[in-house]
Amino acid sequence: MNSIVLGIVSFLYLGGLFVVAYWAESRTDKGKSLVNNAYVYALSLAVYCTAWTFYGSVGRASTKGFDFLTVYFGPTFVTALFWFVLRKIIRICKVQRITSIADFISSRYGKNKSLGMLVTFLCLFAGIPYISLQLKAIDSSFAILSGIHSSGYVFTDHTFYIVILLSVFTILFGTRKLEATERHEGMVFSIAIESIIKLVAFLVVGSYVTWIVFDGMGDVFMKAQKLQDSHKIITFSTEKDESTWFWWTILSMAAFMFLPRQFQVSVIENVNEKHLKRAMWLFPFYMVLMNIFVMPVALSGNLIFQGQNINPDNYVLAIPLHFSNEFLALSTYIGGFSAATSFIIVETIAISVMVSNNLLMPTLLGIPLIKNLISLYPSNFIQGIRRFSIIAILFLGYFYFKNVGEKYSLVSIGLIAFVAVAQFAPSVIGGIFWKGGTQKGAMSGLIAGAVIWFFTLIIPSIINAGIFPESILKEGLLGLSFLRPFELFGMIGMDSISHATFWSLFFNIGLYIFVSLFSKQTSIEHNQAVLFVDVFEFSHSNENSTIWRGTALMKDISSLLTSFIGQTRSDRVLRLFANRNQINLKNKYADPKIVNYTEKVLAGIVGTASARMMVSSVAKEEEISVDEVIDILKKSQELMAVNKELQRKSDELKVLTEQLRAANEQLQLTDKLKDDFLSTVTHEIRTPLTSIKALSEIVFDNPDMEFEEKQHFLNTIVKESDRLGRLINQVLDLEKFESGKLRVTVEPIRVDELILDSIEAIEQLAKEKGITIKKVIYKNIPKINGDRDRLMQVLVNLLSNSIKFVEPKKGIITVTAYPQESKVTVNINDNGMGIAPEFHELIFDKFYQAQDQTIRKPKGSGLGLAISKKIIELHNGQIWVESELGKGAKFVFEIPLN
Amino acid sequence: MESSSKENKVSKKGENNKLKSRNMPGIQKKQRLIAICVLFFCLLNFPILTIFNVNKYIGGIPILYIYFIAIWLIMIAAIMFIIEKRDKDGIDEI
Numbered sequence: 001m002n003s004i005v006l007g008i009v010s011f012l013y014l015g016g017l018f019v020v021a022y023w024a025e026s027r028t029d030k031g032k033s034l035v036n037n038a039y040v041y042a043l044s045l046a047v048y049c050t051a052w053t054f055y056g057s058v059g060r061a062s063t064k065g066f067d068f069l070t071v072y073f074g075p076t077f078v079t080a081l082f083w084f085v086l087r088k089i090i091r092i093c094k095v096q097r098i099t100s101i102a103d104f105i106s107s108r109y110g111k112n113k114s115l116g117m118l119v120t121f122l123c124l125f126a127g128i129p130y131i132s133l134q135l136k137a138i139d140s141s142f143a144i145l146s147g148i149h150s151s152g153y154v155f156t157d158h159t160f161y162i163v164i165l166l167s168v169f170t171i172l173f174g175t176r177k178l179e180a181t182e183r184h185e186g187m188v189f190s191i192a193i194e195s196i197i198k199l200v201a202f203l204v205v206g207s208y209v210t211w212i213v214f215d216g217m218g219d220v221f222m223k224a225q226k227l228q229d230s231h232k233i234i235t236f237s238t239e240k241d242e243s244t245w246f247w248w249t250i251l252s253m254a255a256f257m258f259l260p261r262q263f264q265v266s267v268i269e270n271v272n273e274k275h276l277k278r279a280m281w282l283f284p285f286y287m288v289l290m291n292i293f294v295m296p297v298a299l300s301g302n303l304i305f306q307g308q309n310i311n312p313d314n315y316v317l318a319i320p321l322h323f324s325n326e327f328l329a330l331s332t333y334i335g336g337f338s339a340a341t342s343f344i345i346v347e348t349i350a351i352s353v354m355v356s357n358n359l360l361m362p363t364l365l366g367i368p369l370i371k372n373l374i375s376l377y378p379s380n381f382i383q384g385i386r387r388f389s390i391i392a393i394l395f396l397g398y399f400y401f402k403n404v405g406e407k408y409s410l411v412s413i414g415l416i417a418f419v420a421v422a423q424f425a426p427s428v429i430g431g432i433f434w435k436g437g438t439q440k441g442a443m444s445g446l447i448a449g450a451v452i453w454f455f456t457l458i459i460p461s462i463i464n465a466g467i468f469p470e471s472i473l474k475e476g477l478l479g480l481s482f483l484r485p486f487e488l489f490g491m492i493g494m495d496s497i498s499h500a501t502f503w504s505l506f507f508n509i510g511l512y513i514f515v516s517l518f519s520k521q522t523s524i525e526h527n528q529a530v531l532f533v534d535v536f537e538f539s540h541s542n543e544n545s546t547i548w549r550g551t552a553l554m555k556d557i558s559s560l561l562t563s564f565i566g567q568t569r570s571d572r573v574l575r576l577f578a579n580r581n582q583i584n585l586k587n588k589y590a591d592p593k594i595v596n597y598t599e600k601v602l603a604g605i606v607g608t609a610s611a612r613m614m615v616s617s618v619a620k621e622e623e624i625s626v627d628e629v630i631d632i633l634k635k636s637q638e639l640m641a642v643n644k645e646l647q648r649k650s651d652e653l654k655v656l657t658e659q660l661r662a663a664n665e666q667l668q669l670t671d672k673l674k675d676d677f678l679s680t681v682t683h684e685i686r687t688p689l690t691s692i693k694a695l696s697e698i699v700f701d702n703p704d705m706e707f708e709e710k711q712h713f714l715n716t717i718v719k720e721s722d723r724l725g726r727l728i729n730q731v732l733d734l735e736k737f738e739s740g741k742l743r744v745t746v747e748p749i750r751v752d753e754l755i756l757d758s759i760e761a762i763e764q765l766a767k768e769k770g771i772t773i774k775k776v777i778y779k780n781i782p783k784i785n786g787d788r789d790r791l792m793q794v795l796v797n798l799l800s801n802s803i804k805f806v807e808p809k810k811g812i813i814t815v816t817a818y819p820q821e822s823k824v825t826v827n828i829n830d831n832g833m834g835i836a837p838e839f840h841e842l843i844f845d846k847f848y849q850a851q852d853q854t855i856r857k858p859k860g861s862g863l864g865l866a867i868s869k870k871i872i873e874l875h876n877g878q879i880w881v882e883s884e885l886g887k888g889a890k891f892v893f894e895i896p897l898n
Numbered sequence: 899m900e901s902s903s904k905e906n907k908v909s910k911k912g913e914n915n916k917l918k919s920r921n922m923p924g925i926q927k928k929q930r931l932i933a934i935c936v937l938f939f940c941l942l943n944f945p946i947l948t949i950f951n952v953n954k955y956i957g958g959i960p961i962l963y964i965y966f967i968a969i970w971l972i973m974i975a976a977i978m979f980i981i982e983k984r985d986k987d988g989i990d991e992i
Contacts, residue, residue: 069966073942076970080935080977084928218958231953234960242944249943281978288970295963 003146006333007158010142013334014165014341020193021173021186028185035185035192036271038278043192044265045283046199048075048256049290050343051137052414054198054336057291059313061298065233067244071418072291074252076284082276086257088432090270092535097604100350101263101424102358105446107608108431108532109439110525115446116358116609119424120351122450123260124393125458126420127351131397132404133413134340135159137313139401141336144317145329160398166344167394174349175386182604184349188269191346194338199290201335202316206293208328209300209319217296224299227306233299240495247498251415254422254505260350261343268350344394352389357607360385365613378563382606404461415497416457423449423504426512434516435529441516449508452488456500460485537640552619554590560618561598564605573601595619684727688720695720730863737870744787744874751781751817751824754788758795759815766803771811773799778818784895786875791895794868794879798828798891801864805832805889823877823896831888840881844869868893930980938973942966 024034034040060068078085089104098104102123106116139159173187214220224230236242256262270276301315310318316336320328361382364370374381426449427442462468463485474484486496488503521529561570574585574594583591595615602611695713699705705713759773766773795815802813814829835843844865872879872893883889940946950965 066962066966073970076973077935077939080931080938080973083931083981216958218955221955221960221963222958235951235953235962236947242947245947246943249939277981280981281974284970284974284977288967288974292967 003142003158006142006146006330009330009334010158010162010337011165013337014162014169017190017194017341018169018172021169021190023186024189025173025176025186033185033271035183035188035269038272038275039282040189040192041270041275042279042282042286043195044188044269045262045279046195046286046290047191047261047265047342047346048259048283049195049198049287049339050414051134051336051340053290054202054339055137055141055313055316056414057294058298058301058315059311061233061294062302062312062315063233065236065241066295067241067248068294069291070245070248071252071414072284072287074249075256076287077249078253078256079280079284082280085429085432086266087273087276088535089257089428090267090273090276092432092532093267095535096531096608097600099268099357099604099607100354101258101260101428102354103603103607103609104263105424105427105431105442106358107603108528109427109437109442110522110528111608111612112439112443113358113362113609113613115439115443116354116362116607118443118446118450120354120359122420122423122446122453123351123354125454126417127260127347128393128396128400129404129413130417131344131347131394132401134343135163135398135401138162138337138340140311140314141317141333144314144321145333157402159401163394163398166341166348167391170345170348170352170390170394171387174345174352174390175383183269183271187345187349188265191265191342194342195286198335198339198342199286201331201338202290202293205316205320205328205332205335206297208325210293210296213304213319213323214296214300220296220299220303223303227299227302230299233302234295240493243493244495244498247494247501248415250505251418251422251497251501254425254501255418258424258428259418259421260354261346264346264350344397348390348393351393352386355389355393356382356385357610360389361606361610362613365610371617379565382564412497416461419453419457419497419500419504420450422501423453423508426505426509430512430516431529432532432535435526435533436516437512437529438516438519438521439525440519441512441514444515445508445510445512448511449504452504452507453500455483456485456488456503457496460496550592550595550619552590552595552615554585554587554594556618557590557595557598557615560614561601564602574598590619681727681731685724688724688727692717692720692724727863730867734863734867734870737867737874744790744871746785747788748783749786749788749791750783751826752777754791755795755815755817755826758792758799761792761796762799762803765800766813769803769811770809771803771806771813774812774814776814776816781817781819781824782897784824784897786895787871790871791875794871794893795826795828797864797868802828802830802832802889802891806830807832820894822898823894825892825894828891829888830890834885834887834889835881835883836885837883840883843881844879927980927983931977934973934976934980938969938976941969 027034057068092098093104096107098107102116102119105119106112109115142158170187173190174184176184176186210217210220214223221234224233231237236245257266266279297315297319298312301310301312301319304319304322305315316332317329320326320332364374423446426445427437430437431442459468463470484490486499488499491499491503494502558570558574561574564570565573577583577594577597578585581591581593583594585594599611599615602614605611606614695717699710699713755775755777759775763773799813799815803811806813810831812831814827816827816829818825869879872895875895877893877895879891879893881889881891947962950962952961954961956964
């Protein structure tokens with residue numbers, strides 16, 4: 001392929017990256033962030049998969065078999081613990097305004113300057129070769145595709161121009177804001193897009209090799225069986241393989257979270273802790289997809305290029321080229337390019353923040369002359385330093401690649417970096433779960449780990465480069481046989497990476513624990529230890545949990561802040577904080593809380609150690625003893641516990657009050673109902689009573705009344721007394737139902753008999769009025785369980801209601817009964833005056849008719865339907881009416897079987 | 899005096915326990931995830947791997963390769979199941 005075309009494609013791709021990042025940033029400025037999204041977060045974590053994954057895994061698999069997988073299994077085990085470990089780290093970083101892994105360790109162990117420097121140095125030593133490795137991948141993929149091995153240096157080398165573009169991108173989207181705690185949304189979004197590109201590219205080339213070049217995965221593996229040593233690739237053949245497997249898994253578990261790029265995207269760029277949930281399974285799944293074709297492609301490469309001198313790291317590109325599929329080769333090139341660039345961008349930002357905040361700033365601030373210079377234009381200065389670091393890191397990577405990097409395979413440089421980063425694990429994990437870890441412990445552990453890493457992995461590579469004599473490897477340093485880099489203290493039987501991992505972590509963890517146990521913390525160390533370990537308890541009221549005592553002029557503090565973030569912002573920030581905590585800003589001396597807060601804001605810009613140096617330069621600090629710190633923290637913790645308890649109690653009270661209120665409302669309602677009920681009952685009783693009284697008085701006053709007339713009056717009196725009696729019985733019934741005293745006596749009943757009996761009871765009344773009663777009863781209705789007398793009461797009541805409301809002579813009443821799935825339904829239809837829909841529910845209320853005399857003339861107590869409803873409900877059934885004015889009424893009730 | 903301060907301590911402990919028990923769902927989730935991590939670490943390491951470390955094929959695909967991918971996917975599904983399961987009362991604090 002033409003190298004010019006390839007160059008143009010590469011530059012166009014980078015241009016696209018600029019556009020994407022710029023677009024994402026402008027969305028953020030408009031408040032429509034694209035990055036506040038769990039999927040984008042999960043994809044950005046995939047920056048883990050670099051060119052090492054894209055090219056190197058295949059290379060490793062084709063010669064050594066499965067051990068490349070450990071680098072993905074380790075992180076998968078760790079993601080299971082994200083919710084428990086990483087979430088805590090994220091919370092701590094947000095609360096403490098921590099900007100990098102170096103800052104984290106330095107802040108945890110008493111805001112110690114030297115610890116931050118040590119971590120930064122390790123990251124630099126591990127990171128620069130790692131960056132050069134990515135450049136190497138870009139360069140060699142370019143060479144393979146174009147067929148031109150670029151032998152040029154700097155201006156004649158296309159990689160040089162790519163490095164320039166990458167530094168422009170990183171500076172533009174990585175140092176836009178002064179605060180290193182600010183998220184870089186444009187950068188994160190473009191990383192997420194690159195993650196998609198590299199995955200798709202790899203899946204496409206993998207599918208091509210597996211299904212187009214070969215006939216499926218089975219075919220590849222079967223053919224590969226004929227290869228010499230194939231069993232060594234698809235199985236573990238030696239004991240060394242087993243120990244490699246174990247130690248590499250441990251190594252990638254220890255390193256995964258603390259790789260500078262990983263810490264940057266997973267902690268610093270995290271928008272919302274909840275995004276972790278999605279990422280915890282999506283990210284490992286991404287890794288599965290990324291690795292699924294590695295083995296088939298590796299074996300295919302071995303088959304196709306059998307006996308040819310082709311670097312297995314380049315199989316993914318060489319295979320499509322071999323079959324002259326240039327387009328596919330190009331898309332694969334783009335995938336590898338995106339894997340490499342995403343790594344370079346994030347790693348450079350992460351390390352540049354460390355270099356500026358933990359290495360350069362604290363050093364420069366320690367020199368009085370420079371310190372005065374900085375204080376003139378602090379913000380320009382810091383940004384300048386950060387940009388300078390970015391350029392320096394990228395070009396150091398470039399020169400490393402040009403001079404040293406060409407000698408190593410992708411995987412070995414990556415693993416060497418892993419061992420360096422794994423050294424942070426003891427101090428970080430210990431630091432967030434164990435308050436006893438001390439600065440001296442962390443320092444000695446880290447130094448020991450770093451020294452062993454350097455001796456067992458870096459010295460041999462320098463020896464390989466021919467700088468040191470080879471005798472060191474065989475005879476040991478200074479001729480001491482126990483100081484052989486690959487067999488330290490005479491331990492044999494491990495590969496160099498496992499060997500280095502074991503010894504460095506052994507000394508690191510051991511010294512961290514033992515020195516911590518035998519050394520004392522200063523007050524600030526203890527303070528930080530508590531704030532880190534108990535972050536979830538303190539993070540709510542965190543603003544005031546750092547203990548500081550001393551005096552500082554308010555003027556000095558505010559001018560310090562102003563010089564970094566400008567007059568307007570510093571005024572606003574201080575005012576808001578003062579309002580929240582009720583502090584008077586007009587006082588001559590600054591409140592300790594203000595001093596603390598200022599330090600924290602500055603820490604987000606220049607790093608914890610430098611912020612502390614700057615604040616202490618304007619403030620006179622008093623020493624506080626560890627006991628005091630412990631005491632104050634304990635008190636505030638107790639206070640918080642009491643607060644929590646109070647909150648809980650007040651919540652409980654709220655619930656109780658709510659319940660009480662509801663109960664009260666219910667009571668008032670019942671009370672009102674009772675009043676209504678009483679007044680209607682008395683009203684209903686008074687009507688017959690009045691007529692009885694009036695008629696008896698007439699009879700009494702007229703002793704010579706005619707017999708017939710007297711008979712008539714007395715008859716009415718008897719009728720009215722009956723009505724009164726019925727009413728009282730019904731009231732009593734209803735009362736029994738409502739108080740739940742009345743229980744139904746359940747027996748199996750035949751529905752047809754029940755209906756016939758009811759009709760018989762009421763037939764006489766119907767005949768008198770000339771009303772026809774029809775019945776439609778289905779056969780085979782199953783027996784229902786119920787109280788026979790009560791159900792008959794319902795039927796009689798409904799029937800007599802209908803008789804009352806149909807026109808005499810013309811009235812037709814139809815009773816229908818039929819079974820349904822799990823119930824029996826009975827309908828009583830009439831052709832009477834009907835009931836308007838709005839009253840369909842009301843008529844089942846007590847004395848409803850009494851409340852609305854216009855609908856129906858009272859001919860009963862008004863309790864019949866209410867009682868019927870109660871009875872049906874007691875049978876777990878339902879009763880309702882379907883009707884319209886003038887179209888008759890249909891009363892329906894259902895009784896469930898069983 | 900002494901006895902009353904003791905009582906105070908006892909009652910405080912009781913209250914602390916109550917507070918803790920309110921965080922139970924979060925703690926349970928945490929413990930489950932740790933258990934998953936340990937279990938799969940064992941499944942994907944020696945000596946269990948020796949069981950599948952044989953030069954045999956299923957459907958043309960090496961047993962070890964199938965084992966790796968399958969266990970890996972199962973582990974991811976287990977993590978997903980635990981972490982995405984909604985807590986009844988929504989308490990996530992650990």
